[in-house]
Amino acid sequence: MRFIGLIAATAVSVAAAPLNHHEVSTRDILPPFSLPDVAPLSTLRAVGVTTKRATFLYGPGIGGGPTSPTGALGLALIAADSALTDTELAAEAVLSTADRGVATLDIAKYNNLKTLDDYTKLYDDEWVQSTNPTGVMPGMLTNYTQDLLFSMERLSLNPYSVRRLIPGQDSLPFIVDSSTVQNVAGTSLSSLLSQGRLFYVDHRDQSSLPRTAQFGAACDAYFYISPSSGAFLPLAIRTNYGSNLIYTPADSANDWLLAKMMFNVNDFFHGQFHHLANTHFVAEVAFQAAVRTLSDNHPVYGVFKRLMYGAFGIRPLAVVVLFRQNGSIDNFFAHSGGAAQTYSATLYNNGVAGAVQSNYFETNLRRRGLIGSTVGPALKSFPFYEDALVIHNSIKKFITSFVNSYYSNDATVVGDAELQAWMGEAVTAGSIDFPSSSTMKTRGQLIDLLSHMAHLVSTSHHTVNTNNLITGGGVLPLNPSALYKDIPTAKGVTNVADYLIPVGPVLDMIQNQAFFSRPLIAGSNRTLINMFNDAIMLSRMNSATRAANTKFMSEMQAQSQVVKNRKFDAQGLSQGMPFLWQSLDPNVAPWSLTI
Numbered sequence: 016m017r018f019i020g021l022i023a024a025t026a027v028s029v030a031a032a033p034l035n036h037h038e039v040s041t042r043d044i045l046p047p048f049s050l051p052d053v054a055p056l057s058t059l060r061a062v063g064v065t066t067k068r069a070t071f072l073y074g075p076g077i078g079g080g081p082t083s084p085t086g087a088l089g090l091a092l093i094a095a096d097s098a099l100t101d102t103e104l105a106a107e108a109v110l111s112t113a114d115r116g117v118a119t120l121d122i123a124k125y126n127n128l129k130t131l132d133d134y135t136k137l138y139d140d141e142w143v144q145s146t147n148p149t150g151v152m153p154g155m156l157t158n159y160t161q162d163l164l165f166s167m168e169r170l171s172l173n174p175y176s177v178r179r180l181i182p183g184q185d186s187l188p189f190i191v192d193s194s195t196v197q198n199v200a201g202t203s204l205s206s207l208l209s210q211g212r213l214f215y216v217d218h219r220d221q222s223s224l225p226r227t228a229q230f231g232a233a234c235d236a237y238f239y240i241s242p243s244s245g246a247f248l249p250l251a252i253r254t255n256y257g258s259n260l261i262y263t264p265a266d267s268a269n270d271w272l273l274a275k276m277m278f279n280v281n282d283f284f285h286g287q288f289h290h291l292a293n294t295h296f297v298a299e300v301a302f303q304a305a306v307r308t309l310s311d312n313h314p315v316y317g318v319f320k321r322l323m324y325g326a327f328g329i330r331p332l333a334v335v336v337l338f339r340q341n342g343s344i345d346n347f348f349a350h351s352g353g354a355a356q357t358y359s360a361t362l363y364n365n366g367v368a369g370a371v372q373s374n375y376f377e378t379n380l381r382r383r384g385l386i387g388s389t390v391g392p393a394l395k396s397f398p399f400y401e402d403a404l405v406i407h408n409s410i411k412k413f414i415t416s417f418v419n420s421y422y423s424n425d426a427t428v429v430g431d432a433e434l435q436a437w438m439g440e441a442v443t444a445g446s447i448d449f450p451s452s453s454t455m456k457t458r459g460q461l462i463d464l465l466s467h468m469a470h471l472v473s474t475s476h477h478t479v480n481t482n483n484l485i486t487g488g489g490v491l492p493l494n495p496s497a498l499y500k501d502i503p504t505a506k507g508v509t510n511v512a513d514y515l516i517p518v519g520p521v522l523d524m525i526q527n528q529a530f531f532s533r534p535l536i537a538g539s540n541r542t543l544i545n546m547f548n549d550a551i552m553l554s555r556m557n558s559a560t561r562a563a564n565t566k567f568m569s570e571m572q573a574q575s576q577v578v579k580n581r582k583f584d585a586q587g588l589s590q591g592m593p594f595l596w597q598s599l600d601p602n603v604a605p606w607s608l609t610i
């Protein structure tokens with residue numbers, strides 16, 4: 016494995032100079048961060064930038080997708096990041112291998128996975144010894160047949176696939192038997208649409224992707240805000256495969272549950288490979304452009320580098336663990352590792368995941384009609400927004416203090432040649448919808464851009480990845496990554512368990528999900544609370560930025576308590592969901608990207 020060698024070769028130099036190892040000319044000085052026009056460093060830093068440009072080059076995307084670093088400095092940064100990333104994965108692998116040993120000894124209790132209830136036994140006192148100490152999200156193993164649990168997954172576990180249909184603008188993507196809709200929703204499909212109560216998820220783009228030995232449909236589905244209860248609920252799922260059946264809650268319990276699982280197979284694939292494009296690719300491309308334009312003494316570079324902790328190590332690891340032939344995607348998904356690469360690259364290139372400004376946190380949710388909708392009722396509960404907003408607001412407050420302390424007015428933003436060069440360079444690097452040098456004119460715009468990068472690498476990422484797979488997003492029986500029996504051509508399924516992963520590969524599958532968990536980070540200096548709490552970086556920042564970090568940390572501590580104290584209410588719900596969602600605990604989730 017190529018990158019293992021690189022790690023060994025650079026480990027020493029990384030340890031010796033954790034922050035500034037690649038700007039040799041200033042490594043021993045570590046001057047305060049400053050904007051480029053501050054003499055006497057201006058000449059020295061120009062030389063530093065020129066050197067970086069000569070040695071940090073754009074290469075082919077590792078594992079597909081937009082550019083990855085190359086050149087001497089580019090490869091050195093990948094190697095240094097790989098050392099961090101691989102070490103964290105190796106520590107996790109030790110934990111999950113121990114749990115795997117226990118799970119294997121307990122194989123008899125899974126009863127050969129004959130029933131759905133047997134699937135819940137896979138997590139009964141399993142994987143909790145080390146790798147998943149907090150266990151599966153409460154409710155996920157007891158309430159998984161409830162429609163509200165399934166629909167609210169769209170607003171928490173993967174909040175990136177659903178959108179509201181807009182009356183007068185969207186037409187109905189498919190028609191559902193009208194008396195069935197009337198029975199389920201109390202009104203017609205077209206009136207739900209005209210009232211702005213109809214929502215849609217479209218995974219039809221998965222139908223043309225190369226397949227594996229496993230099975231998956233290419234579902235699209237309706238969700239709606241109930242006129243009677245105001246709850247957000249599922250209405251219909253169409254498979255777009257084989258007989259192209261349309262399922263609704265009026266079907267038999269077995270048929271409808273299988274339909275929800277078929278949808279989840281597609282949504283799981285979407286969640287994982289959308290996140291690769293939307294968080295990793297976007298942040299990496301922006302950072303590569305930053306490396307080539309901002310001096311290591313630029314305060315914006317200082318903050319961005321902190322956010323990108325270990326980031327370049329992740330794609331090389333994904334090639335080895337996920338994408339390779341007979342890797343974990345080939346083995347546990349309905350579509351191959353190659354298909355996943357194609358899908359991520361497409362979502363990046365068409366802007367759905369790749370666009371920068373139009374995917375700013377609230378802009379993205381507004382565009383999909385999930386917040387501030389001008390039509391229809393507001394969502395009664397939107398857990399992802401609720402939790403992510405608190406973190407986003409605190410990030411933005413920190414970034415605001417930071418930017419305003421270095422830029423005394425908007426003119427200084429326009430006048431910062433390095434910053435403006437970054438804007439131009441980002442397009443060259445392959446960034447989509449990045450602010451251009453002709454549009455980046457205010458401190459507010461810079462604040463929005465940096466806040467977005469911090470949001471992507473933390474909140475946005477960890478909602479769909481990291482600990483979330485083994486605690487919720489990938490938990491059986493409701494959330495399979497593939498079916499193991501072909502999609503039925505008629506309704507009337509008798510045993511849904513027949514469609515799920517058999518006992519043979521199941522522990523491999525769970526351990527693969529465990530590889531993404533980072534239980535050792537909880538409570539450590541690697542959590543989101545510490546996003547800006549880098550002693551060396553802060554020592555080179557101004558006092559306003561240091562004070563802003565102290566404030567950020569105490570706000571995140573408080574939010575951690577809010578999330579930790581979350582319980583079911585008298586209705587058995589939490590944030591309006593029949594499961595307890597605690598993924599965005601700032602004292603558990605890391606601040607930076609992980610594999």
Ligand SMILES: *[C@@H]1O[C@H](CO)[C@@H](O)[C@H](O)[C@H]1NC(C)=O
Pocket residue numbers: 153154155157158583586587588593594
């Ligand atoms: C969901 O599951 C939890 C834990 O098993 C239970 O306490 C709660 O009442 C359930 N909620 C509903 C709505 O059934």
Ligand SMILES: *[C@@H]1O[C@H](CO)[C@@H](O)[C@H](O)[C@H]1NC(C)=O
Pocket residue numbers: 341346523
């Ligand atoms: C593919 O991977 C699986 C699971 O890791 C393994 O059991 C199997 O032997 C591999 N097959 C080949 C052909 O390498």
Ligand SMILES: *[C@@H]1O[C@H](CO)[C@@H](O)[C@H](O)[C@H]1NC(C)=O
Pocket residue numbers: 540541
């Ligand atoms: C976290 O703390 C440990 C132990 O003090 C230290 O070795 C490590 O470098 C720190 N990590 C980060 C990312 O600050």
Ligand SMILES: [Fe+2]
Pocket residue numbers: 290291295476480481608609610
């Ligand atoms: Fe990731």
